[in-house]
Amino acid sequence: MNWHYLVNELYYQRRRTVASIIGLSIGIALLIILNSLSLAYRQAAHAPLREIGADVTVQRSGDVPENLAGVVFPCSAVTIRDEEVKKIESYPGVRGTGKALLLWVFDPNRAWIVLGIEEKNSIGPAVLRSSVTEGRFLEDGKTEALVEAAYARQFNIKTGDSISLANRQFPVVGLIDASRAAKIAIANVYVPLTVAQDLAASSSQVQSVSPFARQDVNLLFIKADQERITEMASSIKTLMGKGAAVATPDSFLKLLGSLFALSDKFTFAASLVAIIVAVLIAFKTMAGNIAERAREIGVLKAVGWTNRNVVMQLLAESVIQCFIAGIVGLVIAIIASYGLSFMKVSIPIPWEMSPTPHFLPGGGDQIFKILRLPVYVPWKLALFGIALSIIIGGMTGALLGRHVSHIKPSEVLRHE
Amino acid sequence: MSNATILSGTDLSKSYGALEVVKNVSLSIGAGEFVCLVGKSGCGKTTLLSLLSGLEKPTSGKVMLDGKEITDASEDELALFRRENVGFIFQSFNLIPTLSAWENVALPLFPIKMPGEERERRAMELLDKMELGHRTDHLPSALSGGEKQRVAIARALINKPKVLFADEPTGNLDSSTGDAIMEILNRLHADEGVAILMVTHEVELAKTAERLVRMHDGEVIS
Numbered sequence: 001m002n003w004h005y006l007v008n009e010l011y012y013q014r015r016r017t018v019a020s021i022i023g024l025s026i027g028i029a030l031l032i033i034l035n036s037l038s039l040a041y042r043q044a045a046h047a048p049l050r051e052i053g054a055d056v057t058v059q060r061s062g063d064v065p066e067n068l069a070g071v072v073f074p075c076s077a078v079t080i081r082d083e084e085v086k087k088i089e090s091y092p093g094v095r096g097t098g099k100a101l102l103l104w105v106f107d108p109n110r111a112w113i114v115l116g117i118e119e120k121n122s123i124g125p126a127v128l129r130s131s132v133t134e135g136r137f138l139e140d141g142k143t144e145a146l147v148e149a150a151y152a153r154q155f156n157i158k159t160g161d162s163i164s165l166a167n168r169q170f171p172v173v174g175l176i177d178a179s180r181a182a183k184i185a186i187a188n189v190y191v192p193l194t195v196a197q198d199l200a201a202s203s204s205q206v207q208s209v210s211p212f213a214r215q216d217v218n219l220l221f222i223k224a225d226q227e228r229i230t231e232m233a234s235s236i237k238t239l240m241g242k243g244a245a246v247a248t249p250d251s252f253l254k255l256l257g258s259l260f261a262l263s264d265k266f267t268f269a270a271s272l273v274a275i276i277v278a279v280l281i282a283f284k285t286m287a288g289n290i291a292e293r294a295r296e297i298g299v300l301k302a303v304g305w306t307n308r309n310v311v312m313q314l315l316a317e318s319v320i321q322c323f324i325a326g327i328v329g330l331v332i333a334i335i336a337s338y339g340l341s342f343m344k345v346s347i348p349i350p351w352e353m354s355p356t357p358h359f360l361p362g363g364g365d366q367i368f369k370i371l372r373l374p375v376y377v378p379w380k381l382a383l384f385g386i387a388l389s390i391i392i393g394g395m396t397g398a399l400l401g402r403h404v405s406h407i408k409p410s411e412v413l414r415h416e
Numbered sequence: 417m418s419n420a421t422i423l424s425g426t427d428l429s430k431s432y433g434a435l436e437v438v439k440n441v442s443l444s445i446g447a448g449e450f451v452c453l454v455g456k457s458g459c460g461k462t463t464l465l466s467l468l469s470g471l472e473k474p475t476s477g478k479v480m481l482d483g484k485e486i487t488d489a490s491e492d493e494l495a496l497f498r499r500e501n502v503g504f505i506f507q508s509f510n511l512i513p514t515l516s517a518w519e520n521v522a523l524p525l526f527p528i529k530m531p532g533e534e535r536e537r538r539a540m541e542l543l544d545k546m547e548l549g550h551r552t553d554h555l556p557s558a559l560s561g562g563e564k565q566r567v568a569i570a571r572a573l574i575n576k577p578k579v580l581f582a583d584e585p586t587g588n589l590d591s592s593t594g595d596a597i598m599e600i601l602n603r604l605h606a607d608e609g610v611a612i613l614m615v616t617h618e619v620e621l622a623k624t625a626e627r628l629v630r631m632h633d634g635e636v637i638s
Binding site: 002004005008009011012013295296298299300301302303304305306307308309408409410413414 | 462463466471472491492495496498499500504506510511512513514515519523524526527555571575
């Protein structure tokens with residue numbers, strides 16, 4: 001293989017070189033963009049759960065309480081028994097859990113959405129600790145409350161005030177702006193989990209709909225191994241039976257409605273089409289190249305180049321061209337990804353995860369998590385694109401070999 | 417000038433399907449001999465040249481070059497045989513358009529492992545001999561017809577061939593340039609003792625050769 005000949009061929013036959021590079025680079029760019037986009041939707045689908053430090057949430061739907069008075073469970077979140085929690089914690093792939101208790105408290109002159117949260121846990125609503133805007137976070141076991149900042153403004157509640165929930169007084173120790181941090185597991189008032197469990201256990205409305213012991217909860221947050229989430233979600237559904245609602249990144253992905261989000265198969269099929277198009281373009285260009293250069297190949301053979309010499313020369317040209325096409329395709333994909341990363345995606349939060357009763361103002365509205373689509377080209381995908389373009393270059397060489405061996409110098413060199 | 421036989425074809429025939437292009441031809445060329453093959457267009461001259469040079473395999477008969485039979489050699493063996501023993505000059509020059517004059521001359525040496533400087537030196541030397549020392553870096557598109565053919569002759573000589581095959585070497589040139597090319601071929605034959613087999617349909621050109629072989633309808637007639 002002669003480098004000088006190769007470089008001259010690519011340089012002086014610019015039209016041919018550029019045509020083949022453009023064709024293949026579009027195929028490679030398409031492949032990288034499609035997969036980056038698919039990956040971005042997958043990452044976006046993690047956002048609602050990642051905000052509260054979890055990969056999976058578990059709820060159980062139940063009956064609507066007869067009277068909406070005092071402490072009640074939302075019908076979308078009834079008792080998850082402590083032994084169920086312990087069983088789930090033992091499942092393979094579970095790296096940790098966070099617990100919470102969502103209550104609706106209907107007092108004579110006000111309805112509260114109350115969330116009982118653990119004081120210290122990196123999984124679940126305890127991560128909202130960083131969203132405290134005034135005062136302090138909850139302390140272990142104390143009967144005290146944090147109030148959502150917007151709610152506090154609306155009802156003129158201040159740190160140091162005392163609020164009454166189900167006939168119990170709760171000093172307000174701080175304000176929290178959780179609604180900006182997360183779209184799920186948010187409430188008007190946050191109290192320690194144990195205190196919320198006391199409220200639920202002593203509520204006849206709760207007990208009448210869904211028997212509740214002091215150690216039980218109604219929201220479970222799980223941090224899990226990514227590759228075991230699907231299997232784990234299935235086991236949880238089996239354990240909890242009818243009414244189990246298990247939210248995973250995949251379930252959010254389905255809510256996105258995009259073709260890329262809906263199906264791996266679509267991305268795979270589209271990628272396959274892109275690869276096939278890229279391969280066909282490379283083959284077609286190379287076949288044209290050979291036809292155009294039959295005379296030249298005849299000269300090479302006539303002056304003593306063996307088939308192997310000729311194939312190696314043309315193969316090197318093909319691989320270098322395809323490598324350049326891969327680089328160009330990658331650059332196009334990076335630029336396109338940057339452009340696509342300005343796209344916004346709205347992830348609908350399922351109604352059962354919305355804490356607000358549908359009969360209260362704003363309760364029936366669909367909540368969305370809106371974020372910029374995190375499109376980027378991962379280095380592994382970039383390497384794959386380049387490697388694929390080199391492989392395509394090599395594959396054309398195999399075809400090339402057959403063509404070259406069929407070219408007879410005596411036939412192509414006969415004078416016109 | 418003729419010595420021992422360097423190239424011989426015995427009972428050579430070549431058919432393409434039902435069409436017999438070369439019919440039972442035997443032809444020998446002595447070392448350093450200048451032989452001209454003449455005949456009308458389509459009479460089988462170029463095919464015979466292809467058979468004798470190892471560009472094509474005969475349907476029957478055998479070809480010996482420098483005592484070795486090449487008839488049954490594989491395609492790659494024939495390529496190596498051509499690289500080491502013969503040189504070609506074509507009517508339409510057949511230079512590689514993307515290579516400079518000296519690179520075209522060095523083309524047969526590209527697959528051989530040798531220092532690049534040595535390859536270039538040998539090409540430059542031959543171009544100097546062809547009085548093209550000032551055109552070494554020019555692409556074929558920047559050369560005249562005569563210059564292109566001189567580059568092609570230099571290319572044919574780079575591997576110090578035993579036999580030079582020239583297929584209508586002046587066919588694409590005007591008469592004065594054609595004469596100049598013939599002068600070079602005669603000089604090569606006279607000074608360096610290279611055997612030459614030239615195909616032409618111009619009897620006047622053929623007269624400069626030592627021996628004239630006439631072909632008609634695939635057969636040697638004299």
